[in-house]
Amino acid sequence: MGDFHMSKLTKLIFKFSLLLAIPVAGHAGSITLGSLSSTPGSETTIFLPVASYLAKGLADFGITDARVRVARSHAEMADLMKQGEVDLFIDSSISALIVQRQSGGHFLARRWKKGISEYHSVIFVRKESGISQLKDLGGHTMGFEEPFSSSGYLLPASEMIRSGLSLVPVGQQAQSMGVGYRFTGADENTLLWVLHGRLDAGAMAGNKLAKLAASLQDELKVIYQSRTIPYHVVVVRQGLSILLQQAIHQRLLEMHNNSHGQQVLEAFEKTGRFDDIPANVLRNLQSIQLDPVLERQ
Amino acid sequence: MGYRRLSFSIRAKLVFFTVSIILLVGGGISWFDASVLRGQLIDHFEAAADQVDASTSAALVDALYFLDIPRLRGELQQAQVNHDVSVAVALDTQGRVLSDGSTDNPLWLQTFPGSIAQRLVDTRQPVHERQAGKIIKGRPVHSPGGGLLGFFYMEYSTGNLEQASAEAQQQRLLLAIAFISFGGLLAWLLAWHATKPLTCMLSAVREIGSGNLDVTLSTDRSDEIGALGESINAMASNLRRTTTSIERLNAEIAEREQTEIRLIEACDDAEKANTAKSDFLSHMSHELRTPLNAILGFGQILEMDAESLNDEQNESIREILVAGDHLLHLINEVLDLAKIESSKLEIFMQAVEVDEVMQQCLSLIVVQAEQRQLSIIDNISNRGYVVQADALRLKQVLLNLLSNAVKYNRVQGTITLDAEIIDGQRLRISIVDTGKGLTEDELARLFKPFERIESDRHVEGSGIGLVISQRLTGLMAGNMGVNSAVGTGSEFWIEFELVNSL
Numbered sequence: 001m002g003d004f005h006m007s008k009l010t011k012l013i014f015k016f017s018l019l020l021a022i023p024v025a026g027h028a029g030s031i032t033l034g035s036l037s038s039t040p041g042s043e044t045t046i047f048l049p050v051a052s053y054l055a056k057g058l059a060d061f062g063i064t065d066a067r068v069r070v071a072r073s074h075a076e077m078a079d080l081m082k083q084g085e086v087d088l089f090i091d092s093s094i095s096a097l098i099v100q101r102q103s104g105g106h107f108l109a110r111r112w113k114k115g116i117s118e119y120h121s122v123i124f125v126r127k128e129s130g131i132s133q134l135k136d137l138g139g140h141t142m143g144f145e146e147p148f149s150s151s152g153y154l155l156p157a158s159e160m161i162r163s164g165l166s167l168v169p170v171g172q173q174a175q176s177m178g179v180g181y182r183f184t185g186a187d188e189n190t191l192l193w194v195l196h197g198r199l200d201a202g203a204m205a206g207n208k209l210a211k212l213a214a215s216l217q218d219e220l221k222v223i224y225q226s227r228t229i230p231y232h233v234v235v236v237r238q239g240l241s242i243l244l245q246q247a248i249h250q251r252l253l254e255m256h257n258n259s260h261g262q263q264v265l266e267a268f269e270k271t272g273r274f275d276d277i278p279a280n281v282l283r284n285l286q287s288i289q290l291d292p293v294l295e296r297q
Numbered sequence: 298m299g300y301r302r303l304s305f306s307i308r309a310k311l312v313f314f315t316v317s318i319i320l321l322v323g324g325g326i327s328w329f330d331a332s333v334l335r336g337q338l339i340d341h342f343e344a345a346a347d348q349v350d351a352s353t354s355a356a357l358v359d360a361l362y363f364l365d366i367p368r369l370r371g372e373l374q375q376a377q378v379n380h381d382v383s384v385a386v387a388l389d390t391q392g393r394v395l396s397d398g399s400t401d402n403p404l405w406l407q408t409f410p411g412s413i414a415q416r417l418v419d420t421r422q423p424v425h426e427r428q429a430g431k432i433i434k435g436r437p438v439h440s441p442g443g444g445l446l447g448f449f450y451m452e453y454s455t456g457n458l459e460q461a462s463a464e465a466q467q468q469r470l471l472l473a474i475a476f477i478s479f480g481g482l483l484a485w486l487l488a489w490h491a492t493k494p495l496t497c498m499l500s501a502v503r504e505i506g507s508g509n510l511d512v513t514l515s516t517d518r519s520d521e522i523g524a525l526g527e528s529i530n531a532m533a534s535n536l537r538r539t540t541t542s543i544e545r546l547n548a549e550i551a552e553r554e555q556t557e558i559r560l561i562e563a564c565d566d567a568e569k570a571n572t573a574k575s576d577f578l579s580h581m582s583h584e585l586r587t588p589l590n591a592i593l594g595f596g597q598i599l600e601m602d603a604e605s606l607n608d609e610q611n612e613s614i615r616e617i618l619v620a621g622d623h624l625l626h627l628i629n630e631v632l633d634l635a636k637i638e639s640s641k642l643e644i645f646m647q648a649v650e651v652d653e654v655m656q657q658c659l660s661l662i663v664v665q666a667e668q669r670q671l672s673i674i675d676n677i678s679n680r681g682y683v684v685q686a687d688a689l690r691l692k693q694v695l696l697n698l699l700s701n702a703v704k705y706n707r708v709q710g711t712i713t714l715d716a717e718i719i720d721g722q723r724l725r726i727s728i729v730d731t732g733k734g735l736t737e738d739e740l741a742r743l744f745k746p747f748e749r750i751e752s753d754r755h756v757e758g759s760g761i762g763l764v765i766s767q768r769l770t771g772l773m774a775g776n777m778g779v780n781s782a783v784g785t786g787s788e789f790w791i792e793f794e795l796v797n798s799l
């Protein structure tokens with residue numbers, strides 16, 4: 001994304017041509033944000049202010065309206081983006097990676113949600129478990145949070161697969177010497193089940209484990225730490241005009257610099273700001289192999 | 298320094314006592330009602346807490362069994378839907394917090410603080426405590442097989458209970474205030490209605506007390522107050538009559554007092570006039586007696602030289618002496634009366650023999666009695682009566698009475714002298730004549746100075762002899778009286794203290 005340097009006259013001619021001939025958004029005259037959720041009502045309430053904020057700064061592109069579309073699955077969201085029904089998709093990095101790869105879009109910015117810009121996942125075991133490294137997990141059981149959890153399943157599972165481990169549902173690992181896994185439903189459950197010996201290992205975000213196991217330093221140990229990836233990112237659909245992408249990118253990055261933008265960010269699940277995704281972090285994200293993981297969902 | 302005793306009107310007392318009763322009854326009922334309501338609220342809260350405790354504990358079995366924190370959170374959040382549940386915590390078997398129902402779960406895997414929670418974990422027995430503002434309950438959660446899964450600890454806030462109780466008390470307080478205010482108003486109206494007739498009566502009685510007796514109270518009531526009003530009206534009526542009588546009596550008394558004053562003044566004037574008269578008479582008597590004595594003296598000298606005078610001259614000299622004696626007698630009587638009235642006559646009281654005095658007197662009138670051929674019946678002499686009197690004045694009195702008996706008797710009449718001892722202490726001496734007797738009118742004027750009976754104008758006399766005799770008798774502590782019958786004669790009597798008798 002390079003800078004564009006045009007004279008005022010050139011800009012005016014270009015904008016005019018855009019207004020007259022180029023479809024700039026999924027619905028003419030509006031910008032649409034997408035989200036994954038099973039509760040579209042509340043989700044729309046959360047996302048619509050951001051969409052409206054962006055729309056107000058894009059009048060030069062003929063955008064006067066803001067919309068929110070909610071999908072229940074990554075595939076549905078990817079289809080909507082491919083159809084031009086959704087212009088921007090904002091979600092956790094793994095979900096965004098899935099949608100980005102399925103829809104053909106690309107990453108536009110990083111979102112600081114609740115003060116967190118990036119994270120990594122860890123795999124932990126009881127200290128007396130005898131497990132000291134990733135490859136020792138073969139034939140043991142492991143807990144992930146839930147199938148769509150980036151830090152609690154997608155990232156650590158992809159890393160484990162990339163490391164040569166095989167993941168099989170609990171009960172089958174003894175035959176295949178793979179790692180038997182099950183979804184616990186919550187990071188707290190994962191921690192407790194490992195702690196009570198119901199599972200041999202667990203995976204979750206490193207900061208989450210630090211918080212949940214603050215008083216359990218003597219009982220647990222981390223045997224693996226994943227690469228760092230963004231916490232939340234913004235994906236823009238394929239086919240949106242470059243000028244409009246740039247305008248959206250600019251407006252997102254400047255959002256935290258004005259009071260109205262700050263208010264909208266605060267209401268948007270305590271978002272601190274949007275910024276560019278550091279290159280190494282983006283590389284980590286883009287190198288994740290999700291297909292083996294997603295096949296198990 | 299003394300304290301003045303406070304005094305309240307009947308109306309104030311009625312209002313005070315009625316409001317006090319209302320306060321006692323209303324306050325008591327409100328207090329009892331509030332107590333009962335508070336008891337019911339506490340029971341309700343206890344039952345609700347038991348219900349939450351039991352249901353949540355049962356609901357936590359599966360979540361604790363599976364160590365499912367989201368489910369635990371959901372169950373605890375479900376419990377906390379009840380706003381009175383201030384704390385709802387699921388603990389593991391070691392007493393560490395698994396969930397407090399919040400997403401943040403700040404006490405995650407930390408030992409839950411507090412002695413009651415510690416006792417729950419240590420004893421593994423249900424706990425139930427009531428502390429200020431909350432009810433604390435806790436119980437172990439067991440699997441169906443009996444194994445310990447963890448604990449449920451709950452604090453049930455009684456803030457709403459206190460608030461509900463306070464609101465109920467406030468409502469009852471407001472109700473009590475309204476009740477008391479209304480009751481106070483009714484009490485005042487009742488007191489006003491009850492005391493109004495009393496106030497009217499009080500005003501009426503004050504009016505009566507200030508002298509206005511024309512007050513009339515309405516007596517259209519048939520109760521005690523009506524009877525009291527009638528009594529007050531009757532009292533006022535009686536007072537009016539009594540006052541009228543008193544005023545009339547006062548007027549009469551005032552008139553009599555004026556009359557008495559006038560009488561006293563008249564008496565004083567009369568006394569002064571009488572004194573002046575007596576002084577005049579005494580002075581004049583002395584002035585008259587001096588030349589009269591000279592006349593009589595020279596007349597008696599001429600009489601002694603009767604041989605040198607002719608018959609006509611001797612007759613003239615005799616008439617001069619008779620007239621002079623009469624005049625001298627008259628002057629002496631006047632002088633005596635004057636002395637008596639001016640209290641200048643001296644009385645020498647002593648034991649006097651009546652017989653002796655009587656004989657002296659009879660000897661002086663015997664000639665005159667013989668001239669009128671009168672018979673004297675003496676029933677006194679030789680009886681030896683002795684009375685307490687002035688001998689000279691007793692003789693003067695007897696002589697006057699005997700002279701009158703002679704002068705006013707008929708020719709050839711009778712004079713009867715009697716004596717009678719009365720009550721053994723006094724002696725009554727009676728002189729009875731057989732003259733014409735005295736009429737009632739003559740009897741009334743008999744003892745007044747210078748009063749002479751019209752029919753006896755021809756009888757020589759001054760008209761003051763009987764008056765002098767009566768006064769002298771009085772001065773000698775005696776009495777004089779007269780009994781008379783016209784055509785039969787008169788009885789004059791005198792009484793003196795009897796000294797002794799034969």
